[in-house]
Amino acid sequence: MRIGVFVACLLPFFWILYTAISGSLGPDPAKTLMLFTGEWSLRMLALTLIVSPAYASTGWLLLMKLRRMFGLFAFFYGCVHFFSFAQFYVGWDVSALAKELVERPYITLGFCAWVLMLPLAVTSTRAMQRRLRRNWQRLHRLVYPAAIAACLHLLWQVRSDIGEALFYLVVFCFLLGWRVRRRLERNRRTVAAKASA
């Protein structure tokens, strides 16, 4: 099952790789590549954040086991996205890259999202999880600002039709809202438990 999901998550990557090799990315291939990898990173990020609410309502343990994989795929597509930008847009010209990062706020935000995911990917192993204990969970809450930055990164590039950006923003707001509500409920329960004790 996990292998199946793993392969499924890799399919978009092989698809774009194949399309690139066969020269079917269209007249502006760099742009097509950027849109595609960015969108898949965002989708994987959404998938990662759907796991907890989905597990809470179904109790399906397998879902929790897939969370790490989804998160790592979000980072993976984010990496392909970032390196494609560095390679095909600025050609690894460090000063040009730095200029873009400073001057274009939407690029800054996208870069922020990627940087925020970086420590999460590094500490995603079981050993790191054990070593960091409680701090691991605290650290991994960085996924929320990463998701918000990624959404704004998309929204900021819109010229006139905000449909797609709005869709992801609503999805992430819903997923974050669910967590806030759960936190509030838990607090209420502990307060109630203390009061009755």
Added chain:
Amino acid sequence: MRRLDLIPKIASSEITSETAYLNRRDFVRAAGLAVLPALGALSKNADAAVVSGGKALTYDKATSKADGFLTDEPATPLTDITAYGNFYEFGTDKEDPARFAHEMTVDPWSIEVVGAVNKPGKLHLEDILSGFDLQERIYRLRCVEAWSMVVPWTGFPLASLLERFEPKSNARYVEFQTLYRRNEMRGTRSFSSTIDWPYREGLRMDEAMHPLTLMAVGLYGKTLPNQNGAPVRLVVPWKYGFKSIKSIVRIRLTEKQPVTTWEGLAPREYGFYANVNPTVDHPRWSQATERRLPSSLFRPNRIPTKMFNGYAEQVAHLYAGMDLARYY
């Protein structure tokens, strides 16, 4: 009759480059297909078929390079010009126009010319196609999004159209309007679109009367495909592409500067003039360079953008003394 069989020498190099280009792509694609046949079947490739336009036109070829009517740069292949572009009435993806523009009816068609003219009236498509001497011009087209193409348009100067309606002396600006037909233009039905339809553009009178300003009815010597603005569109090569309004139904001459669609939507980002200018950046991206299409991943074809898109010699005098950072 001058028909396609009488095309002078200049076209041959472009035609060769186009076919050579296609052959190479087909070959590479075929090689790719052999490697990954399963995925190949899913291919949603960008070479959308030209399903509209494409009727042969009678025209002659521009010969004056000094006037900016021609360029030596290789023309972008027809398949790319038709597959990739912005025509937000059909959606905001670059491939949407090729996918959905065939839903637009372009015959019958007429342009209404009103406002500060002595003889207001209507011009029907037949009159447009038969009433003007058509000429092929090879222009650079620079999109505000920092990509560009080289396009062989077939058309006639806007000036010759305006003269027929006898502009009054108080006519200082020209406003253009694109067709707005919700049931045929799915982009205009998008709930999340922030554009106030119909699409409007404008020019100052001297810009409108400039010999480079073209009303195009054809592409590569044949009538325009719908996605490229059929049946008649404006082409102003020294301005960003959005000024070259497509599928025109109304022209109004006026004393006051009209508010154009993009200017109304984001005045900080898009000005009335929108002259190509590498020294004035769009607030969200640089205008110093452009990607000349078709580009490839390892040969991005990134070239420096020229002042007035390389037409400074012909048009710079129109803006003498103007602060172009302010009037962008």
